[in-house]
Amino acid sequence: MTEPPFLSALLTIVEAAATVAFALSGLLEAARKRLDAVGVCVVAGLAAFGGGTLRDVLLDRRPFFWVEHANWLWALLALCIAAMLFLRARHLAPTERAMQWPDAIGLGLFTAGGTQVALAAGMPAIVAVLMGVVTAVFGGVLRDIVCNEIPSAFRDHRPYAVCAFAGGWVLVGAQALALPAWAGVLAAAAVATGLRALALATGAKLPAWSVGDAARD
Amino acid sequence: MTEPPFLSALLTIVEAAATVAFALSGLLEAARKRLDAVGVCVVAGLAAFGGGTLRDVLLDRRPFFWVEHANWLWALLALCIAAMLFLRARHLAPTERAMQWPDAIGLGLFTAGGTQVALAAGMPAIVAVLMGVVTAVFGGVLRDIVCNEIPSAFRDHRPYAVCAFAGGWVLVGAQALALPAWAGVLAAAAVATGLRALALATGAKLPAWSVGDAARD
Amino acid sequence: MTEPPFLSALLTIVEAAATVAFALSGLLEAARKRLDAVGVCVVAGLAAFGGGTLRDVLLDRRPFFWVEHANWLWALLALCIAAMLFLRARHLAPTERAMQWPDAIGLGLFTAGGTQVALAAGMPAIVAVLMGVVTAVFGGVLRDIVCNEIPSAFRDHRPYAVCAFAGGWVLVGAQALALPAWAGVLAAAAVATGLRALALATGAKLPAWSVGDAARD
Numbered sequence: 001m002t003e004p005p006f007l008s009a010l011l012t013i014v015e016a017a018a019t020v021a022f023a024l025s026g027l028l029e030a031a032r033k034r035l036d037a038v039g040v041c042v043v044a045g046l047a048a049f050g051g052g053t054l055r056d057v058l059l060d061r062r063p064f065f066w067v068e069h070a071n072w073l074w075a076l077l078a079l080c081i082a083a084m085l086f087l088r089a090r091h092l093a094p095t096e097r098a099m100q101w102p103d104a105i106g107l108g109l110f111t112a113g114g115t116q117v118a119l120a121a122g123m124p125a126i127v128a129v130l131m132g133v134v135t136a137v138f139g140g141v142l143r144d145i146v147c148n149e150i151p152s153a154f155r156d157h158r159p160y161a162v163c164a165f166a167g168g169w170v171l172v173g174a175q176a177l178a179l180p181a182w183a184g185v186l187a188a189a190a191v192a193t194g195l196r197a198l199a200l201a202t203g204a205k206l207p208a209w210s211v212g213d214a215a216r217d
Numbered sequence: 218m219t220e221p222p223f224l225s226a227l228l229t230i231v232e233a234a235a236t237v238a239f240a241l242s243g244l245l246e247a248a249r250k251r252l253d254a255v256g257v258c259v260v261a262g263l264a265a266f267g268g269g270t271l272r273d274v275l276l277d278r279r280p281f282f283w284v285e286h287a288n289w290l291w292a293l294l295a296l297c298i299a300a301m302l303f304l305r306a307r308h309l310a311p312t313e314r315a316m317q318w319p320d321a322i323g324l325g326l327f328t329a330g331g332t333q334v335a336l337a338a339g340m341p342a343i344v345a346v347l348m349g350v351v352t353a354v355f356g357g358v359l360r361d362i363v364c365n366e367i368p369s370a371f372r373d374h375r376p377y378a379v380c381a382f383a384g385g386w387v388l389v390g391a392q393a394l395a396l397p398a399w400a401g402v403l404a405a406a407a408v409a410t411g412l413r414a415l416a417l418a419t420g421a422k423l424p425a426w427s428v429g430d431a432a433r434d
Numbered sequence: 435m436t437e438p439p440f441l442s443a444l445l446t447i448v449e450a451a452a453t454v455a456f457a458l459s460g461l462l463e464a465a466r467k468r469l470d471a472v473g474v475c476v477v478a479g480l481a482a483f484g485g486g487t488l489r490d491v492l493l494d495r496r497p498f499f500w501v502e503h504a505n506w507l508w509a510l511l512a513l514c515i516a517a518m519l520f521l522r523a524r525h526l527a528p529t530e531r532a533m534q535w536p537d538a539i540g541l542g543l544f545t546a547g548g549t550q551v552a553l554a555a556g557m558p559a560i561v562a563v564l565m566g567v568v569t570a571v572f573g574g575v576l577r578d579i580v581c582n583e584i585p586s587a588f589r590d591h592r593p594y595a596v597c598a599f600a601g602g603w604v605l606v607g608a609q610a611l612a613l614p615a616w617a618g619v620l621a622a623a624a625v626a627t628g629l630r631a632l633a634l635a636t637g638a639k640l641p642a643w644s645v646g647d648a649a650r651d
Contacts, residue, residue, distance in 0.1 A: 030371075036423040038378045039371025053275075058487075060496055062277055070341040084424070124504040141580070146358070148367045150582045154464075154473025161472045206470040207518070247588075253640040255595045256588025270492075279494055287558040301641070363575070365584045 006182070016072070018113070019065075021106030023048035023076055025099055026143045027083050033147045041080045043143050048076060051139035055114050055131050059121050100200055108193030110136035111164040112185040115171045129168030136164040136192070157206050159199040167192025223399075233289070235330070236282075238323030240265035240293055242316055243360045244300050250364045258297045260360050265293060268356035272331050272348050276338050317417055325410030327353035328381040329402040332388045346385030353381040353409070374423050376416040384409025440616075450506070452547070453499075455540030457482035457510055459533055460577045461517050467581045475514045477577050482510060485573035489548050489565050493555050534634055542627030544570035545598040546619040549605045563602030570598040570626070591640050593633040601626025 026047030030040040049066050056064050066072050114135025118128035137153050137160065144151040153160050167188045174184030198204070243264030247257040266283050273281050283289050331352025335345035354370050354377065361368040370377050384405040391401030415421070460481030464474040483500050490498050500506050548569025552562035571587050571594065578585040587594050601622040608618030632638070 033367065033372070034425075035367070035371045036374040036425070038423065039368075042371055042378075057274060057491060058498070060277070060494070064275070067340065067344050070343050073343045073347065123501065126504050126507045127501050130507065145362060145579060146368060146371065148365065148582065150467065150469070151473075151580060154469045154476055154580065155467070157470040161476075206472065208468075208470070250584065250589070251642075252584070252588045253591040253642070255640065256585075259588055259595075274491060277494070281492070284557065284561050287560050290560045290564065362579060363585060363588065365582065 016069075018106040018109035019048045019072065020079070021102035022051075022110070022139050023079055024083075025103055025106075025140060027080060028099060029143055029147055031087070035147075037080075037084065040084060041077060043146055044080050045073075045076055046146060047139045047143040049139070050142040051110060051135045051137065052114065054138050054142070055117065055135045058134070059118060059123070059131065061117070061121065101197075104193050104196040104200070107136050107160070107164055107196050108167060108189035108191070110139075111167040111192040112171060112189040115168040115188060116181065116185055119171070119175060125169075125172045129165060129172060132168035132171070132188075133161055133164045137161045157208060159204055159206060160196065162206070163192045163195035163199065166195055233286075235323040235326035236265045236289065236293075237296070238319035239268075239327070239356050240296055241300075242320055242323075242357060244297060245316060246360055246364055248304070252364075254297075254301065257301060258294060260363055261297050262290075262293055263363060264356045264360040266356065267359040268327060268352045268354065269331065271355050271359070272334065272352045275351070276335060276340070276348065278334070278338065318414075321410050321413040321417070324353050324377070324381055324413050325384060325406035325408070327356075328384040328409045329388060329406040332385040332405060333398065333402055336389070336392060342386075342389045346382060346389060349385035349388070349405075350378055350381045354378045374425060376421060376423060377413065379423070380409045380412035380416065383412055450503075452540040452543035453482045453506065454513070455536035456485075456544070456573050457513055458517075459537055459540075459574060461514060462533060463577055463581055465521070469581075471514075471518065474518060475511060477580055478514050479507075479510055480580060481573045481577040483573070484576040485544060485569045485571065486548065488572050488576070489551065489569045492568070493552060493557070493565065495551070495555065538627050538630040538634070541570050541594070541598055541630050542601060542623035542625070544573075545601040545626040546605060546623040549602040549622060550615065550619055553606070553609060559603075559606045563599060563606060566602035566605070566622075567595055567598045571595045591642060593638060593640060594630065596640070597626045597629035597633065600629055 023044045026044035027040060029047070030043040033039075033043075035043060049064070049072075052065050056062065111132040113132075115128050115132030117135075118131035119125075123131060140153055141151040144153075170191045171184045171188035174187055175181075179187075240261045243261035244257060246264070247260040250256075250260075252260060266281070266289075270281050270283070273279065328349040330349075332345050332349030334352075335348035336342075340348065357370055358368040361370075387408045388401045388405035391404055392398075396404075457478045460478035461474060463481070464477040467473075467477075469477060483498070483506075486499050490496065545566040547566075549562050549566030551569075552565035553559075557565065574587055575585040578587075604625045605618045605622035608621055609615075613621075
């Protein structure tokens with residue numbers, strides 16, 4: 001790896017913070033689907049670690065975040081158990097809306113971390129940006145596939161992955177301008193999170209594709 | 218690899234025996250879903266080899282079981298053809314109940330084999346146990362995902378993956394006590410299979426999570 | 435790698451031509467499912483690159499086709515945008531029937547390319563043929579899983595994967611006869627595509643498995 005120690009530490013913090021936000025999205029999806037305790041933990045874990053793990057498998061990069069920092073698996077387990085106890089006791093109905101902010105922040109952080117890792121591995125710019133999107137979005141995609149849903153990132157029509165895509169290019173541009181790595185990572189995360197927040201605030205929609213009565217034989 | 222030859226041979230036998238049990242679970246699921254002959258073979262193969270293959274991809278371990286022992290692919294093909302001929306001739310309706318025993322034995326064997334492989338690869342204890350669970354449970358998870366079901370391991374509320382989880386810790390404990398590897402593997406398999414059998418016999422259920430009317434916008 | 439340069443170039447051409455055909459199948463599936471623009475691009479990309487990428491992950495082979503030839507990601511993006519603009523303007527309802535020919539040609543090309551890559555990596559014959567099938571069929575399988583369908587390759591009852599399986603063995607046979615690699619690749623692609631065309635023309639069906647009222651508890 002060509003990463004300097006400081007950048008490596010920054011990436012670890014970035015991935016850790018985003019991990020908690022995404023684990024919560026998995027928890028809520030699992031609750032909605034009435035999964036059992038095992039399903040709750042697995043879906044939360046997939047949402048939290050799935051995107052980064054898929055990126056690392058594609059980049060052939062080891063060890064995984066959750067192997068190098070195995071205590072995070074205990075933290076995830078504790079989070080799931082606490083959520084099941086707490087949410088049961090209070091009969092709190094978690095809503096999509098309450099999750100939008102941590103999810104938007106996680107989107108930005110994972111995008112920046114994933115793109116940076118791929119650039120450090122020498123990937124071409126478009127592949128690095130794609131790896132950023134995979135890191136940010138495919139945890140949720142795996143979560144939805146396991147819960148037997150079409151991934152919301154692909155049918156929601158609200159900008160989500162495109163915010164990550166834009167954020168990834170900010171990091172590529174910052175590196176091309178020879179800016180410090182931490183500045184590029186922060187700018188990329190801010191752009192992705194900001195675009196997502198803007199999309200939620202304005203209700204912007206992706207262009208729809210009206211293909212008429214597309215036949216299904 | 219640091220595995221001695223004897224342990225390597227033991228692991229091969231363990232994985233082989235469990236493979237047949239899990240292939241049968243895939244066969245029955247494919248039959249229920251009215252898949253064609255290709256679907257039957259693929260779903261049986263995923264159920265049999267999917268968990269171990271996913272573990273090896275995550276551990277970056279090659280060759281896979283079914284590459285090193287490629288004759289097992291022929292055996293799987295023969296098993297599927299035989300099942301389709303035999304089950305068609307007898308109009309036998311396979312039931313969940315008939316599958317519970319071989320499935321419980323496969324659960325124990327795959328857990329022990331998977332955990333041992335991960336410990337031999339130098340993984341931390343929690344990761345090794347998780348790899349044992351992946352080996353034992355994710356063949357069935359992939360089987361259910363391909364069959365467009367929420368994986369039964371995540372919504373069944375009967376202990377399944379938690380039995381594997383407990384069995385994996387038995388192996389970690391046996392290694393910490395410096396017991397011979399074969400003793401640890403056998404004890405882990407016995408505990409996981411025994412707990413599963415106990416769960417089926419007593420009808421024990423995982424704690425449910427009643428989150429009230431979790432809103433879906 | 436033991437591949438001579440000529441064969442390597444041939445394999446690149448083969449994979450490129452098949453990629454376009456499969457991307458179109460993903461585009462149409464995404465349109466039928468009313469996915470948004472992101473979903474259209476991802477599903478088209480999975481259908482196009484998913485099979486080869488899964489093969490390369492299993493064979494532990496890097497770089498991927500779409501990393502080595504990253505411009506193909508731009509081409510895919512352009513294809514998706516063009517399709518969304520063009521198909522929207524004309525209100526053209528794409529049909530299964532119109533896709534059958536490019537899909538059959540892609541099936542043959544991917545089978546030949548995938549089997550050749552696995553043979554060059556020293557895999558046993560049955561594994562190499564299986565990798566050819568994975569390359570040809572699992573892009574569509576991933577496409578269908580993301581779209582929350584049982585993969586059509588597993589339940590369609592019309593020969594598809596079995597055509598790839600037969601084509602793969604043609605390549606293994608050609609290599610055993612010491613024929614030139616290009617001859618084997620072309621023969622394998624022709625056999626797989628030809629068998630698929632024959633199956634479509636004759637309406638041949640895979641044997642069904644009537645298990646009676648297979649119980650689901």
